[in-house]
Each structure stands twice: as C-alpha cells, then as structure tokens.
Amino acid sequence: MPLPIVHHPAFDARFDPAHRFPMSKFSRLAEILVEDGLVPADGWQVPVPAPAAWLRLAHSATYVDQVLNAAVPREIEKAIGFPVDERVALRSRAACGGTVLTARLALEQGLACNTAGGSHHARREAGAGFSVFNDVAVAARVLLADREVNRVLVVDCDVHQGDGTARIFEDDERVFTLSIHAAKNYPSEKARSDLDVELSDGIGDATYLDALMPALAQSFDASLPDLVFFNAGVDPHAEDRLGRLSLSDEGLMARDRAVIGFCREAGVPVACVLGGGYSRDIDALARRHSIVHRAATAEFSAPSAGARRREA
Template sequence: MSLPIVHHPAFDARFDEAHRFPMSKFTRLADILVEDGIVGPAGFFMPAPAPAGWLRLAHDPRYVDQVLHGQVPPEIEKAIGFKVDASVAMRSRTATGGTVLTARLALAEGLACNTAGGSHHASAAGGAGFSVFNDVAVAAHVLLADGDVSKVLVVDCDVHQGDGTARIFAGDPRVFTLSLHGEKNYPPEKAVSDLDVPLPDRMEDAAYLDVLGPALHTAFDRARPDLVFYNAGVDPHVDDRLGRLSLTSRGLAERDRRVLSFFRERGLPVASVIGGGYSRDIDALAHRHSIIHRVASEFV
C-alpha cells in the first residue's frame, strides 16, 4: 500500500517569483514527490474545490462571498498579504477541499498527506498571514457535521501560532487545539489555544524534541480524539526566512516521526498538511516540505 497524497495543480496560483510568498513551492513539491517515488503508481488523489457551504461552517458567510466574488476589502487583503483574485480564490478552495479529502483518506487508511494546507491564521471573520480560508478548521467542521468524528485534535507545529484555528474553536469542546510556536514570532497578538507551547528564539533540535513529547501526551489525554490534524510547517528550520528557530532538516524529520508514531501507535488516524515555509530557494524549500511525506511513507 502507498501513502495517500493529495494534490491539485491549482494549489499554485502562479505568483511572480519576486513575491514574498513562495507560491511555486507547491508545484515543485509535487514534482519532487513524483521524481523520488514517494507517490504511488496510481498518482495523487485530486480534490474538488470546497463548496461555499463547507466554507461557511468555519467562516462568516459575508467573507466567503467576498472571496468567491472577488470583492475582498483592501484591509483584509492587506492582512492576508496578497490580492485575492480568481486564481487565489480557486487555490484556497482546492487546498481546503484537499484537506477535507486528506482527512477522509486518513479515516479510511490511517494516514494521509496533503501537499498544501495549514492556512491557520484565517479566522471566522477573514483571512490573515497568507491564509484565505482556514482549511483545517473547515475540514474539522465538515467531518463533525457529517458525523464522521465526534472529537478532533489539531497539532500545529508551524513556527507561527495557529491563532485563527484557536479562535474559531474557542469554547468548542469537540476540537482541541495544540500549538507549538515561536513566542516572539507572528502574530504579534496571540490567541489562546487549548494548549500553547511558546518557544524561545534559536531553539535547536534536542530542546524542541524535549518539549514535543510532553505536549503530545497532554493534548492526547485531554482531547481523546477520533482524528488528528497535523500541521507539519517547516518554518522552524534554521534556514527559514521567517522562522527564528534553529531546527535542522534531521530535526524536522524526527519531529514528524515522533508525532506520527505517537498517534499511529494509539490507532488514531492522522491527516497532515504542510503549513508554512519561506525561502527564495524554491528547490530547497520544496525538499524541506517533502520531509513529512517521506516520514509518513515509513508508516504504511
């Protein structure tokens, strides 16, 4: 059996290479997964764009309509970091549909990975921080509404706090949010997750892994989930432009291995999204993002 991996060409909205968001990493990541044989013979699973009804489960209907009709206010586009045109709207819908499909594949197979997702700064009212729709929040709501799960755990290891996810699920006992993030990094005003683990600048592999295990145990004991969403952001890497932590590629791989093994040993399905990663060297960045898919392949 091969690892189920979800991808859609529309994940790449074809930004100019000078843009500070490295949009072309999604295309290069997919190419690498094919070149290195990580994708099985049947190829990628391709998602459909998330319909408006799904998006409205996590987001204000007015904001959803603004995105779908190209009418996002300038102040929200400024908070997001780019113009929300038709290609960005489709990218955001397919990435969200991709995370829903990834979750359903995880429930069926035990483990599945998206080649996008992890847009965790988008809150109910609007987008922020390169996030238009909060794909994990939408996917969790869809599965809960459909009765596929009754409890969800979000494990967010992106270097930036999953503030939008925390705000969307604040007070919702069905979804437990865990965020391990740089204490002094974006966003400047943090939300309150169910469990926050703020990390100091320049933290290295060993120290990071020392705090990861206890956090997983605590979150699991408190959440008792039916499904885990794992944000495997690579921006804690020492070479990331926006990271401020000092993990190596080997450290990221061990992080992913420990997260996946913790939950798979307990029989829990895991749906992984790639989260953040920022570099002008797209090839190096895409290889970094491929770490989660390589590690996940060890478990199938």
C-alpha cells in the same frame, strides 16, 4: 498500498517569483514527490474544491462571499498579504477540499498527506498572514457536521501560532488545539489555544522535541481524539526566512516521525497538512516540505500499532 497523498494543480496560484510568499513551492513539491518515487505520476488523490457550504461552517457567510466574488476589502487583503483574485480563490477552495479529502483518506487508511494546507491564521471573519481560508478548520467542521468524527485534535507545529484555528474553535469543546511556536514570532497578538507551547528564539532539535512530546501526550489525554490534523510547517528550520528557531532537516524528520508515530501507536488516524515554509530557494524549500511525506511514508509502511503489540 501506497500512502495516500493529495494534490491539485490549483494549489499553485502562479505568483510572481519575487513575491514574498513562495507560491511555486507547491508545484515543485509535487514534482519532487514523483521524481523521488513517493507518488506514481498518475497516483495523486485529487480533491474537489470546497463548495461555499463547507467554507461557511468555519467562516462567516459575508467573508466567504467576498472571497468567491473576488471582492475582499483592501484592508483584509493587506492583512492576508496578497490580492484575492479568482485564481487565489480557487487555490484556497482547492486547499480546503484537499484537507477534507486528506482527512477522509486518513480515516479510511490511518494516515494521509496533503501537498498544501495549514493556513492557520484565517479566522472566522477574515484571512490574515498568507491564509485566506482555514482549511483545517473547514475540514474539521465538515467531518463533525457529517458525524464522521466526534472529537478532533489539531497539532500545529508551524513556527507561528495557529491563532485563527484557536479563535474558530475557542468555544467548541469537540476540537482541541495544540500550538507549539516561537514566542516572539507572528502574530504579535496571540490567541489562546487549548494548549500553547511558547519557545525561545534559536532552540534546536533536541530542545524542541523535549517540549513537543509531553505537550502531545497531554493533548491526547485531554482530547481523546478520533482524528488528528498535523500541521507540519517547516518554518522552524534554521534557514527559514520567517522563523526564529533552529531546527535541522534531521530535526524536522524526527519531529514528523515522532508526531505521526505517536498517533499511530495510539491507533488514531492522522491527516498531515503542509504548513509554512519561506525561502527564495524553491527547490530546497520544496524538498524540506517533502520531509513530512517521507516521514509519513515510512510510518505508513511500518507495522500497525496492533501488530507491534502482538510482536512484543
């Protein structure tokens, strides 16, 4: 049985290639996953775009209506970083639906990956930082409302703090938020996650993992999760335009396998989302994003935690 991987053509809202946000990476990532045999050409799990009722579980009704009617105020569009037209609204709904489907597939099969998601700067009242809707927050609230899970852990390894996620869940004891990020990077005004790990500029692979793994263990002990959302942003990479850290491709692979492997060993399902990554070289960026799918495929093929214990 192959690793479940979620994709929707609407993930790519077809921005001008000169735009600061590298929108075409989503289409190129899908092509690479097929080219490299990680997904059969007809093997995608295709989500349904999130309905308004799902979106309102994490966002205010006013803001949801503004997005769905392409009537977002200009000051909010400025904070997001691009106009929110019908195509962007569909993309954002599809990404949320994709993360809901990824989470449900993870609950069924132990592990699943989205080819979008991780829009962690969107808070309840508005979007920001290239994030229109907070797909992880929407998915967590949908699963909690449907009683598919009781407790959720968000492990956010994007180079930027998951401030929107932290704010949405600041009074929700069912969701524990862990954010490991560059201390001096966006946003300038940080939120308070349940656990924040702030990193100095320029740190590399070994130092990063030394900081991440104890925080992951602490978060597990504190949250006792039924499901983990893993934001596998690649913007901690040394060549990322908007990052301030110095991870290598090998470091990202080690990070992703460490996080996924830790959760698998604990017997907790993992839903992986894409997170941030910024480069003018779309092919290189898309291949960097594919690291989490490769790491997840390797972990999915490995013996289960129970089988490993029996073999030991």
